Amino acid sequence: MTTPPIEDTTTSPSSLELLKLRQSNALLLKANTHLTTRSQLLSNKLLTSHTRIRDLKTLITDLEAEKEDLLALITKMEVEHGMARIEREFEHEMEVERRGREAEARVRGLEEEVRRERETAERKVRRVREFYEGLLVGGIKVERVERKVEGVEGEGEKATGEGVGQGAGEEAGETEGFGIGDGP
Numbered sequence: 001m002t003t004p005p006i007e008d009t010t011t012s013p014s015s016l017e018l019l020k021l022r023q024s025n026a027l028l029l030k031a032n033t034h035l036t037t038r039s040q041l042l043s044n045k046l047l048t049s050h051t052r053i054r055d056l057k058t059l060i061t062d063l064e065a066e067k068e069d070l071l072a073l074i075t076k077m078e079v080e081h082g083m084a085r086i087e088r089e090f091e092h093e094m095e096v097e098r099r100g101r102e103a104e105a106r107v108r109g110l111e112e113e114v115r116r117e118r119e120t121a122e123r124k125v126r127r128v129r130e131f132y133e134g135l136l137v138g139g140i141k142v143e144r145v146e147r148k149v150e151g152v153e154g155e156g157e158k159a160t161g162e163g164v165g166q167g168a169g170e171e172a173g174e175t176e177g178f179g180i181g182d183g184p
Helices: 015-150 152-160 164-172
Strands: none
Touching: none
């Protein structure tokens, strides 16, 4: 028993089909080469981009460090400027205080001078008043006689500058400026 031979139903491709297959294969090879080249270019660009990104990150880190340094410098300058302003204000306040103390000292000096002048004026007014009271009580002639009788006592009062109505006014009554002078 023998089996009949199997017939080959597949037919070999025709030359036209082979030509088309070869052209398709060439196109696929060309496309593959183009895609490989393109892939390498993109890979290089990606690598370059990664390098740039890494460089930019480094630059950003450096810039942030510089920013911190600048902020510290700005803060330091603001503090120094504030301290200088405070020093100027303090010096101004000290100058104002010094001027105030000087003005107070001048005022005290003027008050003291006014007080002395007032006391001097009050003494003069008292002497004139005592002199005129002496004139009113006994009159000039009576007072002169009394002084001549008392004698030495009136001279002592003239020497001390006290008792204008009793001693020092004796000559003052005979000259201008009744009782204002402190003696002869």
